[in-house]
Every structure is written in C-alpha cells, then in structure tokens.
Amino acid sequence: MTTTGTAIDATQIEADARRLAASHPAEIIAEALSRFDSLTVSFSGAEDVVLIDLAVREAEKQGRSFSVFTLDTGRLHPETLEFIQQVSDHYGVTIEAFAPQAAAVERLVRAKGLFSFRSDGHQECCGIRKVEPLGRALADVDAYITGQRKDQSPGTRAEIPVVQLDPGFGRQDNPLVKFNPLANWTSAQVWQQIMAYGVPYNPLHDRGFKSIGCAPCTRATHPGEHERAGRWWWEEATQKECGLHAINLAEPAE
Ligand code: SF4
Numbered sequence: 001m002t003t004t005g006t007a008i009d010a011t012q013i014e015a016d017a018r019r020l021a022a023s024h025p026a027e028i029i030a031e032a033l034s035r036f037d038s039l040t041v042s043f044s045g046a047e048d049v050v051l052i053d054l055a056v057r058e059a060e061k062q063g064r065s066f067s068v069f070t071l072d073t074g075r076l077h078p079e080t081l082e083f084i085q086q087v088s089d090h091y092g093v094t095i096e097a098f099a100p101q102a103a104a105v106e107r108l109v110r111a112k113g114l115f116s117f118r119s120d121g122h123q124e125c126c127g128i129r130k131v132e133p134l135g136r137a138l139a140d141v142d143a144y145i146t147g148q149r150k151d152q153s154p155g156t157r158a159e160i161p162v163v164q165l166d167p168g169f170g171r172q173d174n175p176l177v178k179f180n181p182l183a184n185w186t187s188a189q190v191w192q193q194i195m196a197y198g199v200p201y202n203p204l205h206d207r208g209f210k211s212i213g214c215a216p217c218t219r220a221t222h223p224g225e226h227e228r229a230g231r232w233w234w235e236e237a238t239q240k241e242c243g244l245h246a247i248n249l250a251e252p253a254e
Pocket of ligand 1: 073
C-alpha cells in the first residue's frame with residue numbers, strides 16, 4: 001500500500017507521469033520509495049543496474065527499503081549469472097531469482113525442442129520462462145521499478161511514461177504501479193552514469209552486446225546497429241517484447 005494508505009487512482013498516476021516527466025531518475029526513484037511500502041526493482045542483469053545503484057542511495061537517505069528480483073529463465077549467459085551475484089555482493093542486496101515452473105519447461109521442450117522460438121515466435125517460451133515467473137514476483141508488491149527506456153525500441157517503447165499503471169500484472173481491485181525512471185534517458189546517459197559512479201556492468205557489454213537477455217535470443221550488434229537488433233533478430237521490430245512489457249504493444253503479442 002502507499003505510505004499514506006490512499007487508493008491508487010489512474011487519473012492521479014497519469015498526472016504523476018506528467019509532473020515527473022522531466023525529473024531525474026533519482027528523483028523518480030525517491031518518490032517511488034517514499035510513496036510505496038512494498039516496492040521492488042526488476043533487474044535484468046544488463047545496464048539497468050543503475051536502478052539498483054540509485055535506489056540504494058535514495059533508500060539510505062530516506063531510511064526506506066526495497067526488494068530486488070530477477071528472472072532466472074534457465075537460458076541466461078553464464079556471464080549474466082555471475083554478474084547478478086556480483087551486483088548482489090557489491091550493493092549488499094538480496095536479488096531474489098524467480099525461475100520458471102519446471103513442469104511447464106519440460107512440456108515445452110518435449111513437445112517442441114529447445115529452440116522452438118526460432119520457428120514459431122518467442123512468445124510461448126517467454127510466457128513460460130519470463131511472464132509466469134514475473135507474475136509471481138509481482139504478486140505481493142504495490143509498485144515496481146523497471147529499466148525500460150524509450151530509445152531501446154522505437155517499435156514498442158517510444159511512448160512509455162515514467163510512471164504508469166500496469167494492467168497486465170495488476171488488478172482493478174489491487175492495482176500495480178510501474179515506474180520507468182530511465183524512460184527519457186538515452187543509452188549514452190545510462191553509460192555516463194555507470195562510468196561516473198563506478199557502477200558494475202555485465203562484461204558482455206564489452207563484447208558488443210548492447211541489450212542482454214537470454215543467450216539464444218541475444219547477439220552482439222555491429223557499430224551503428226540499433227540495440228534491439230541484437231534481440232530476436234528473426235522477428236519484426238514491432239513484436240520485440242517478451243510479455244514482460246506487453247502493455248507497450250498496440251496489439252498484444254499472441
Ligand atoms: S528470450 Fe528466448 S530463451 Fe528466453 S524466454 Fe524468451 S524465447 Fe525463451
């Protein structure tokens with residue numbers, strides 16, 4: 001619940017998004033911390049570690065707390081797994097890993113093999129390995145913080161606000177607020193922050209990976225290529241969401 005116990009209202013959230021649109025990510029995270037008792041940070045193991053860095057510092061100032069979770073899909077690069085532990089140790093925070101349901105993974109792999117996403121789209125595999133675990137990760141929180149940016153995906157993220165209601169994982173009687181503090185930052189600004197504050201980063205970035213997800217669905221990009229070109233490169237740009245942020249799609253991915 002909010003610190004004041006007030007109900008979460010869609011009109012109010014839209015007004016908050018307008019009010020905070022030009023705010024620094026630290027200010028947006030500070031507001032999230034001050035308003036929500038049950039707040040979690042979604043950490044993907046990529047450059048959105050700046051969220052944890054900012055949240056740790058803001059939480060210390062306010063004497064507030066937050067949790068961190070990640071989705072261990074079972075298909076992450078070894079470097080990403082090492083990095084998740086490194087970040088946990090560096091900041092002294094527990095990063096709660098949510099894994100897919102073993103029975104669902106077994107059914108998919110038995111029926112379609114290990115790489116079905118290459119021939120029939122990534123939604124089914126992402127649904128099992130990411131979306132279902134995300135639902136569990138968000139089941140008991142009132143608000144969460146993501147590293148989404150507008151410049152990550154012109155096809156699907158160009159309009160994301162810095163704060164919004166999440167109708168996908170929230171319910172009408174139990175709304176979920178989603179903060180996107182980096183929405184208006186560019187990749188270059190994120191990297192300036194990483195370098196300026198000595199924020200740890202995934203070593204795959206030094207090998208040409210701009211956007212990092214599961215190993216079989218992520219590749220290094222060439223100079224000048226958009227970062228989203230390194231994800232699900234066999235699919236249309238307008239479908240490059242894994243269901244975690246399906247709210248961004250004009251038409252939900254099937
Ligand atoms: S990104 Fe690829 S491997 Fe990972 S859950 Fe989605 S389809 Fe499966």
